[in-house]
Amino acid sequence: MSNKPKPDQETLQRLLKVAKEAAGLAEKVIRRHYQDAGLETEVKGDMTPVTMADKQSEQVIRAHLRDAFPDHGIWGEELGRSDHEDSDYLWLIDPIDGTKSFVRQYPFFSTQIALMYQGELILGVSNAPMFGEMAWAALGQGAFINNEQVRVAKELEAHSSCVSTGNIQSMINGNWEGLGRLLSRFSKIRGYGDFYHYHLLAAGKIDLVIESDVNILDIAALTVIIREAGGIMTDLTGAPITLDTCSILAGTSLTHALGLRVLNERFIEGN
Secondary structure (H helix, E strand, O other): OOOOOOOOHHHHHHHHHHHHHHHHHHHHHHHHHOOOOOOOEEEOOOOOEEEHHHHHHHHHHHHHHHHHOOOOEEEEOOOEEOOOOOOOEEEEEEEEEOHHHHHHOOOOOEEEEEEEEOOEEEEEEEEEHHHOEEEEEEOOOOEEEOOEEEOOOOOOOOOOOEEEEOOOHHHHHHHHHHHHHHHOOOOEEEOOOOOHHHHHHHOOOOOEEEEOOOOHHHHHHHHHHHHHOOOEEEOOOOOOOOOOOOOEEEEOHHHHHHHHHHHOHHHHHHO
C-alpha cells in the first residue's frame, strides 16, 4: 500500500454517497424477501444461516461499489474477498447482519457497509430497513441517524444508566464474574443486539455495549459511527479495532473506562 494522505472531506462525501446508495439498493432486495415464508435457508459451516436475500443484497452492493470504484478491494460476508487486495481501499460488507432475526421475521437486522483506507476505518453506513433507520458517519464529519446528527451521552445518570449485551457466549465461559460485576454497575440491563444497541449508544440513549462473539464485518461501520458520535469502541481488552477483532466494548469515555477496569479486575487482583 502507498503512503498517500487520507481522503479529503470532498472525497469522503463522494465515497459516503455511494455507500448510502448501495445500502438503499440492498434494502429493495431485502424488503422483497422479508416475510417470505418459502425463503430457503442454508446453514453455513459456522452454524449461522444464510438466505438468497443475503446473497442477492451483497451482489447489488458489490456491483454498485465496483461501478463507482473499480480499483477498490471488497470483502463481503457471503461472497468473500475480491481482487485488488493491494488497493489502499477495502470495502467491508455484511449485507444482512442479523440473518437469524431476518429468517424469524423480526426486524433486528441491518445492512453494514464500511470502508478502510490503508487499514484505517474511515466511513460506515448501517441501514435497518424494517426500522426505517439509517446511520452513517465519515472521518471528521460526525455521525448521523436519518439526517440528524447524534452524540453519545454526556453524563452517566445512575437512575437510568443502561448497558446492553449482544453475543456474549465466549465471555460467559471466560469472564462471567467480570461481566456480572460490570452489569451490576448499571440500573438497566438490555440485550438489544446487532446494530440496534450501537445506534442507541450513538444517539445517547444507552451507555455501554458489550459483545464477545463478533467479526469485523459485523462492527466495522458501527465503529466509525460510534467514534464520530464521540464514543470509544475497542475490543474487550482495550485493543484497537482491526480485521481480526472478535469482541467489543463500546461506550462513552466514562463508561468505556469503567468497563475496562471492571472486566479486568480479576487480572489486576492477581498481580
